Amino acid sequence: MTVNFGVIGTGAIGRTHIDRITNRLAGGKIVAVTDINDESAKSTVEEYGLDATVYPDDTTLLEDDHVDAVIVTSWGPAHAQSVLSAIKAGKFVFCEKPLATTAKDALEIVDAEMAVGKQVVQVGFMRRYDQGYKQLKSTVKNNEIGEPLMIHACHRNQSQAESYTTEMTAVDTLIHEIDALHWLVNDDYKSVRVIYPKRTTKAYEHLQDPQLFIMETLSGIIITVEVFTNCQYGYDIQCEIVGELGTVKLPEVPSTVMRKNASLSQAVLTDWKDRFEDAFDAEFQDFINSIERHGAVQGPTTWDGYIAAVTSDACVKAQETGEKQEIGLKERPAFYQEIENVAAK
Ligand code: NAI
Numbered sequence: 598m599t600v601n602f603g604v605i606g607t608g609a610i611g612r613t614h615i616d617r618i619t620n621r622l623a624g625g626k627i628v629a630v631t632d633i634n635d636e637s638a639k640s641t642v643e644e645y646g647l648d649a650t651v652y653p654d655d656t657t658l659l660e661d662d663h664v665d666a667v668i669v670t671s672w673g674p675a676h677a678q679s680v681l682s683a684i685k686a687g688k689f690v691f692c693e694k695p696l697a698t699t700a701k702d703a704l705e706i707v708d709a710e711m712a713v714g715k716q717v718v719q720v721g722f723m724r725r726y727d728q729g730y731k732q733l734k735s736t737v738k739n740n741e742i743g744e745p746l747m748i749h750a751c752h753r754n755q756s757q758a759e760s761y762t763t764e765m766t767a768v769d770t771l772i773h774e775i776d777a778l779h780w781l782v783n784d785d786y787k788s789v790r791v792i793y794p795k796r797t798t799k800a801y802e803h804l805q806d807p808q809l810f811i812m813e814t815l816s817g818i819i820i821t822v823e824v825f826t827n828c829q830y831g832y833d834i835q836c837e838i839v840g841e842l843g844t845v846k847l848p849e850v851p852s853t854v855m856r857k858n859a860s861l862s863q864a865v866l867t868d869w870k871d872r873f874e875d876a877f878d879a880e881f882q883d884f885i886n887s888i889e890r891h892g893a894v895q896g897p898t899t900w901d902g903y904i905a906a907v908t909s910d911a912c913v914k915a916q917e918t919g920e921k922q923e924i925g926l927k928e929r930p931a932f933y934q935e936i937e938n939v940a941a942k
């Protein structure tokens with residue numbers, strides 16, 4: 598079986614996903630695209646030589662019976678509506694982060710999916726498919742470093758466009774750590790506060806950069822995440838878990854070591870696309886294989902999208918008030934507990 602995809606949003610990451618499905622992965626085909634910028638949709642079809650219909654909007658794309666699954670790669674605030682419509686149209690959905698920009702919208706998606714009775718939505722938290730993060734997860738799960746006590750993480754981007762705001766540090770960038778870190782230690786968040794260090798002069802004036810988020814989980818694990826989005830030197834993702842018996846850390850990205858001009862050097866990546874390319878491929882291959890083999894998906898869930906929405910919202914309030922914010926999650930429905938149990942096997 599081939600999974601026929603419709604793509605809603607043919608911008609930067611939409612195109613990379615089209616490329617991976619068309620040129621690298623097995624079992625998927627792009628048959629439909631749409632973008633509010635019609636030219637973008639048309640040029641994407643040309644650029645990748647797709648045999649795909651260009652639709653004027655998501656509503657008409659979702660009426661196409663040839664489309665089995667949609668990829669939602671529009672701007673964040675547009676995601677929830679497209680995901681809800683796609684679920685109602687009986688499609689599988691791969692939604693880039695964020696699933697929704699409000700907890701209310703995320704819960705509406707959760708309810709719509711539960712009404713279907715199986716997992717049909719996968720959220721694009723690709724770090725769960727990264728080899729390094731997977732090794733961290735199994736180290737903790739196998740109790741190799743004892744009980745986790747602290748996590749120290751950092752998310753550094755080389756630079757940001759002028760349109761990037763202080764709030765985006767939480768909702769656009771930190772959101773990857775928000776998802777990955779509680780998943781690593783199988784815990785939920787309790788609170789967050791943010792500290793603003795001395796500002797870099799290398800950022801636009803409206804942006805507070807860097808920022809230090811301090812989060813606490815229900816079991817008392819303290820998590821520090823430095824987000825520095827104009828660090829100049831490269832794209833650098835770090836994560837160390839400190840346990841009772843030892844520590845475990847993400848590996849450095851492999852790179853050749855050069856000896857030249859009396860110095861020893863190793864390149865640092867500059868782009869998230871390169872850092873997580875294998876993880877993006879793996880998450881999509883899993884999405885395709887799960888539909889083909891099980892008629893349901895098994896990656897990061899809408900409940901994970903809900904946790905991220907509530908938590909990033911609290912992070913923004915912490916930015917605005919300068920005070921610690923409680924993170925109040927609803928009780929996880931049995932539906933999502935069962936999905937997690939199956940995925941953990
Ligand atoms: P982009 O701005 O390059 O592309 C978004 C595209 O969606 C644009 O072509 C725009 O015209 C289109 N669009 C907006 N609203 C639409 C609607 N209602 N219907 C149809 N098309 C619509 O943005 P980019 O960088 O591709 O990001 C897209 C999403 O992917 C964002 O939610 C972003 O947070 C996420 N993302 C995830 C990454 C990851 O590491 N997992 C990395 C980069 C982006």
Ligand code: ISE
Nearest residue numbers: 752754769770771773826869
């Ligand atoms: C971007 O949207 C991403 O998701 C990248 O993974 C992240 O590193 C970057 O900061 C975001 O702007």
